[in-house]
Amino acid sequence: MRVWFFSMRQVLWWVFACLALGIFLGSGEIPFLPVSGGNTPLGISGRTIVIDAGHGGIDPGAVSAQGVLEKDVTLAISQELEYLLKRAAVYVVMVRRGDYDLADSSEVNLLNRKRQDLSRRVQIAEQAQADLYISIHANYFPSPIWSGAQTFYFEGSGQGEHLAKTLQTELVRHLGPNHRLARPGDFRVLRDTSMPAAMVEVGFLSNPREAALLSQTSYQKQVAAAIFSGILRYYGR
Helix, strand or coil: CCCHHHHHHHHHHHHHHHHHHHHHHHHCCCCCCCCCCCCCCCCCCCCCCEECCCEEEEEECCEEECEEEEEHHHHHHHHHHHHHHHCCCCCECCCCCCCCCCCCCCCCHHHHHHHHHHHHHHHHHHCCCCCCEEEEEEEEECCCCCCEEEEEEEECCCHHHHHHHHHHHHHHHHHHHCCCCCCCCCHHHHHHHCCCCCEEEEEEECCHHHHHHCCCEEEEEEEHHHHHHHHHHCCCC
16 A cells, blocks of 8 residues: 555656646746756746836837837836746846836926936846846837837847847747847947846837737737747857
């Protein structure tokens, strides 16, 4: 009887472990979790990652012809990415959690507000001593023909470039064909942060099809999963 009881416990343990793994891998709508290196689960556990949802408050960012606001899209994707990272035991610092910017409420000059806002986004990352900085935006161009997600890095940052290129690869793989490449960009949140940083332009709000997709919760989750997968691959090199 002792041998049979011990065997049943092993079976029950195995069933429980399989169920737990299935819930972990299946509930976040992630197509897969790449194998990564490091001494911690998934290679990213315990790290600090800043997620910067672009714009907010009186600054809507780009606006599609259908009225889709960049600030709403970036926040939704950022919140989903936060959820995925927290499941991987990452300490996530959100630059904003609602519809607001980071400038002083008393500042009425729009240019000064933007300068304050960007400066404080950088300060948050520096104070957190973050391992990575991910800035999320949506693109816009006068012509509606352009589409596709694209990443940017500060020229001269080797790790920033590697991060942006890895994210770009995963965005293309998860979201569909896209001939865009990771490129250097002189953006303050990339230039003034000391940790590896990348800006993700998740698509063009000037493209009617892409704007419609970016307004859908299911597609926002798909974009977040692509960024998450890129972060995993970055640490799995």
